[in-house]
Amino acid sequence: MATMHDVARLARVSVSTVSYVLTGTRPISDATRARVLEAMATLDYQPNAMARGLATRRSRIVGLLMPMSERGFGATETAFVTGAAAAASDAGYHLVLSPIGAGDLDDLRRLASQRMVDGVALMEVQVDDGRVTALQELGVPLVLIGRTSDTTDMSYVDIDFDQTVREAVDHLVGLGHQKIVYVNHSAATIAAGYGPALRTRDSFVAAMAGYGLEPVMIPADDSAAGGRAALAEALGKAPDLTAVLAMNENAIFGILAELSVRGRRVPHDVSVVSMVTSPAVAELAHPALTAMTSPGAALGRLAVEALLRQLDGTGAQHQQLLPCALEVRGSTCPVARPKNELTGTGLPGG
Amino acid sequence: MATMHDVARLARVSVSTVSYVLTGTRPISDATRARVLEAMATLDYQPNAMARGLATRRSRIVGLLMPMSERGFGATETAFVTGAAAAASDAGYHLVLSPIGAGDLDDLRRLASQRMVDGVALMEVQVDDGRVTALQELGVPLVLIGRTSDTTDMSYVDIDFDQTVREAVDHLVGLGHQKIVYVNHSAATIAAGYGPALRTRDSFVAAMAGYGLEPVMIPADDSAAGGRAALAEALGKAPDLTAVLAMNENAIFGILAELSVRGRRVPHDVSVVSMVTSPAVAELAHPALTAMTSPGAALGRLAVEALLRQLDGTGAQHQQLLPCALEVRGSTCPVARPKNELTGTGLPGG
DNA sequence: TCCGATTGTCGAAGCGTTTCGACTAACCGG
DNA sequence: CCGGTTAGTCGAAACGCTTCGACAATCGGA
Incomplete structure (x- = not known):
């Protein structure tokens, strides 16, 4: 006082x-x-923070815009927030989390023009995201987590999906797998321009092409049921599949359940790799999932640090990609036999 | 401008x-x-928010203190945050999320004495929580999510663990189950005074006593491995158990895995009820888990609304409990046979 | 008809900082 | 011994808002 x-x-x-x-x-x-x-x-x-803010025209608050879907967010996003908050705190800034999605641009404009935040970081950036242009028009410094289609003059940090997919495919091919099915997000999500879904799709095609393999891809709704349906479809398209690469954290348990119901054992009959997954989730499955662990906290920290540098003028544009790390657990193993020509195209063991 | x-x-x-x-x-x-x-x-x-804040000595910002553990937070906590943010936004307030745990009281004191927040809501309140006394000394209006041991003059919202446990037990007993094992958090967590663990423990004992049944309780580490170990222990203590009531969202998958390994089918041999669980997580299991769904968003909203009422003087102390809702899915069913004396203590079907 | 209350508006004094211009000493090289 | 820096400090003017006291005009009883 x-x-x-x-x-x-x-x-x-x-x-x-x-x-x-x-x-x-x-x-x-x-x-x-x-x-x-x-x-x-x-x-x-x-x-007094207010008085200081008034005099300096700087609030020392940065905003983190994180659309919160009804299904909540996973450990990956949580780690991201934690990292961002820690970075802000280290620099003497506060982090305001606003659950502002691509929908309510008015809310966003209000927050920004009240000069309550010095800059913002955007999570869950869509390929075409109205929030980006709105903030740019208001002259609010911003950094994206994710990327819009046009990244000219934009600062962003994002997962290096290309390298991540490549490493996952390398891992499976290294184990002898040839028939690899990629389970992506839903068709609707892809159509809506969800960057990760688009980018991993393209990377998967490229990675498989590099090995001369055919890329089989199936969309799946973000739910266990979606995963089950996707796996059923996958077995229809490629009955002799030996590996599944899943981008969809929500569908993964459905995939596992359907495999189990169909009598395909993990990993002996089918190897499974889960993309952009946290260790906590990977450990929930039995066997624990071999997964590409997302660099959540690091991304959050980098994003905020880039933003702060932009604020005090010691840094301008910052573009950076971080790959997920391969963590081998129990859901992958070498393919049963190189001579699986024996079974032709039919089911093994009828 | x-x-x-x-x-x-x-x-x-x-x-x-x-x-x-x-x-x-x-x-x-x-x-x-x-x-x-x-x-x-x-x-x-x-x-201009700063100028207004300076003149009125009110920032129209409320803080939400949420300790972020390395294991991130689940859908329950996420729903909580979403609800709180929505309530704040509706009232024209902003919500600052600070990942300040019971550890860094200095951070907390700084945040509060800079008058940057008008009041705060505390998540993950421990039975004996230093943050509470620190904030009270600073005269910061506050409301708890959870409860300290002494709730005199405190505002809080919390889950009605007593009623939740009672409903879960009612459900199982109604299905004919008598041998019910309760899997709690770890012994260390209980010893640390984690309220939910303590309260559910007592409520379970009381509920079982109401039916004249013996309450068997097992602690479990917050991991799949912890769940597996706990179930093994449970089968040692009560080989003829027909139902498991699990408080530990992290251990639940381990419990299911161990049941599967031991040849006990869910729900036919063993019914499973998961406490304080979000639908999203419950759907991940196969079969989907019958669970007590936590009222996350509602709790968050109530907490912030109570806090705001306290701020503008239209309400003082507010204490409220909300039960979790029973959602029956595939992991519970009537007990196999009332005459299960047939099998003695051995495994059914050898 | 006069008085007290009410309505509508204004000017000015804060709120607690930062920052600019000015001022005093002390100091340095020539 | 003098003009020009430099170090160290002060007073006052912002920053953009709220709110208090004042005042004129209108109104409704007695």
Whole structure:
């Protein structure tokens, strides 16, 4: 509750001197500084954030816009937020989380034009995202997590989907798998321009082509049921599949369930790799899933650090990709036999 | 960027008049109001949050303190945050999420004494929580999600664990189950004074006693492995168990895996009920889990609403409990036979 | 008809900082 | 010993809003 005035009076200096001690913008003699600091300590002084914000036109708050779907967010997104908050806190900033999605642009405009935030980080960026243009028009510094289609002059951090897919495919092919099915998000999600779904799709095609293999791809709704249906469809398209690469964290358990129902054992009959998955989720399955672990916390930290650099002018555009790390657990193993020509196209063991 | 001065000049009134139009604290003639509103519209005026905050000594920001563990948070906590953010937004407030745990009280004190937040809601409240006393000393309005041991003069919202456990037990007993094992959090978590673990434990004992049944309880580490170990222990203590009631969302998949390994089918041999679980997680299992669905979003909303009422003086202490709702899915069914004495203590079907 | 209350508006004084211009000493090289 | 820096400090003016006290005009009883 003590103000600068109180500190100044107790230290027998002017308020401006106190301010200079605090901000270091002008030289202060050691004696004076000591008196001021002592006064601050005895009064338990804390600068008032509002007053400071008004005078400097900087709130030292950055916003994190995270659309919250009804299905909540997984460990990946949580790690992201944690990393972002930690980075902000380290720099003496606060992080405001706003559950503002692509829908309510008005909310966003209000938040931004009230000058309550110095800059924002956007999560769940769509390939064509109205929030980006809205913020740019308002002149709000921003960094994306994810990418829009046109990244010119934009700062972003994102998962390196291309390398991640490549590593996953390398892992499976290295184990001898040839018939690999890729289970993506739903057709609707892809059509809506969800970047990760689009990018992994393209990368999968490219990676498979690099090995001269045919890329089989199936969309799946974001649910266990969607996973089951997708696997059924996959077995129709490629009855002799030996590996599944799943992008869809929500469908993965359905995939496993359907495999189990159909008598295909994991990993002996079918190897499964889950993409962009947190260890916690991977451990829930039995056997635990070999997965590409997303660099959630690191992404969050990088995003906020880039934003802060942009704010204080020590850095402009920042574009960075981070791959997911392959963590081999129990759901992948070498393919049963290289000579699986024996079974032709039929089911193994009828 | 337009300020009140600009609006006032354009509308040919004084700044105070503009302010009154905005806040409604004094009567304004319709003609004047119209002129002012029009000026605001043409200038695209937005009040500056900092200036307003400085003048009113209210930031219109409420904090949500959510300790973020490395294991991230589940759909329940996410729903909670969403509900809280929505409630804040509806009332024209912003929600600052701070990942401040029971550890860093200094961070907390700084946040609070900078007067950046008008009040705070605390998640993951421990039975004995230093944050509570710290905030009370600073005179910061606060509401808990969860409860400390002494709730005198405290506002809180929490899950009605007693009723939730009772309903779960009722459901199982109604299906004919008598040998019910309760899988709780780990011994360490219980010892640390984690409220939900303590309260459900007591409620389980009471509920079982109400039916004249013996309450068997097993602690489990928060992991799949913990669940497997717990189930093994449970089968040792009660080989003839027919139902498991699990409080531990992280252990549940381990429990299911171990049941499967031991040849006990769910739900035919063993019924399973998961407590305080979100539908999304319940659907991941196969069969989908009968669960007590936590009222996450509602809790968040109630907490923030109570806090805001406290802030504008239209409400003081607020204490409220909400039960989880029983959602019957595929993991529970009537007990195999009332005459299960046939099988003695051995495994059914050898 | 006069008085008290009400309505509508204004000017000015804060709110707690930062920052600019100015001023005093002390200091340095010539 | 003098003009020009430089270090150290102060007072005052912002920053953009709210709110208090004042005042004129209108109104409704007695």
